[in-house]
Amino acid sequence: MIDVLLDIFWIPIGGFLSFLIFISAINKSIGVRKAYVNFLLRIFEYGRVSIETASKENQHVQNPKTDDKQGVQLVDDADSKEGTNGATLITRDAVLLPQAQEPAPEKPVSSTKDEINFDFEKCLDYVKSGVEAIIEDDVTSRFEAEELKSWNMLTRTNRHYEFISWKITSIWVFGFFIRYVILMPLRVLVCFVGVVWLTVCTAAVGYLKDGPFKRDLVHKVLGMCFGVLSSAISAVITYHNEDNRPSSGICVANHTSPIDVLVLMCDSTYSLIGQRHGGFLGVLQRALARASPHIWFERGEAKDRHLVAERLKQHVSDPNNPPILIFPEGTCINNTSVMQFKKGSFEVGGVIYPVAIKYDPRFGDAFWNSAKYSMMQYLYMMMTSWAIVCDVWYLPPMYRQEGESAIDFANRVKSVIAKQGGLIDLVWDGQLKRMKPKKEWREIQQVEFANRLKSDST
Known part of the structure; x- marks a missing residue:
């Protein structure tokens, strides 16, 4: 009897999975994910109103003399004053930031010494900047989960309202059951099918002779496979300005997560460049390398700038190669900045x-904090989130201007990306996530300080 019931249970589940994979494979949408996202937005709004009501009642109990309007105002003030990783609390002035510079020719050292009159008050600007950096660090806050203004029913966020009222508790328990008992097993199964399908398809395509037919087939196969994989995280992706979609050359994008590759590959085919990995990422790298040209380096080779540049030039010089996708930041940033x-x-x-x-971020935090979570832990968090919702903007192609340095060109491109994505444009190196500031940056600030002392003493 139990076997019969299990068979009856798995028949509709199997049919639903087959239909889902088929729809994803042909890159079609019937609107289920968007309807699901819109329904979640209504739930979040209802939760926000319920939380504000419960907070107002708690405030009224603690202070009976406080009227309702004042209680609501207190809740609103608490939300408005909460700092997020995307906005700064301190308005800084006269802060010395590291400016990217081309190597300057060495100047002869003068034998004469300039006399400088030193006053302690000239250090106050630096002391003030140091205290501001301690209170609110522009760098380390970019490698932490983005804080939300309202709760999204996930306990991994900065807010913990699951027990503030019985209504919110009921919604949270029901959502927990949906995410962990229903969605997660289905997503794991879809992900497994997608990885196997990607491995098999790329292996088969790899045996074909290079030519237009193979390139067209690779484009369709990869779009199909990544469409299936996007279902494993309930991805809802909106592409803007598709006329600017890359067709050759180099494509650069801001970097939040390894999912960035999946998001872009669902819409077009790219060649990838990066360090060879083991584990789950290694399986995907080897599968992709069978079907299309990619550039993978060993750990030691990736540090050789001349070797990397040469491989890039070779790839770009071949018009038959797909555009190569690069994340110039070199590390994941938390979706608030570039x-x-x-x-x-x-x-x-x-x-x-x-x-x-x-x-x-309302539906799930896509940022991968590699210092805190392994790849498998990150995938687990993605598959237990509500969904992954994102927007992609293809921007007009850009060219290096005459006399423009590579650093200035990089900063110009970065500024355009930050402006379009509503991200904060920062000058800091993302590698500060793993290492200490460069010696050159300290020397730049020392020289700047010395120049200020000279100008004040003259």
């Missing part, structure tokens, strides 16, 4: 296609 672009990909020459990617 940090320093490495100049290597801007020295190659040719056209640069900027792409801005912005995730909606």
